[in-house]
Amino acid sequence: MFGVSPTELLTIAVVVLVVFGPQRLPELSRKAGRLLRQLKDAADDLRRGIESEAGLDELDLGAIRRSMASTLDPEVEPPPPPEAGGGV
16 A cells, blocks of 8 residues: 555554544544545546546547557458568
8 A cells, every 4th residue: 555564554553643643543534534635636636627628628539549440450361471581
């Protein structure tokens, strides 16, 4: 999770518990949860804005895939490799 091992996560939890105490832990957890939610919402808004500006929200990938699949003929074989020693 986030490149943090369970041992490191446990160490961080113990340090937070010692520094802030058990009475403030629920309050800090709520604040951390709100902060993470706000960050996620901001990232989603940014992604939607970029997609909108780039025109990706109007892009129909399914139609592009179908178009490409219809142009590719699976029955056509690739040309054989060149023969050894037959070059210039």
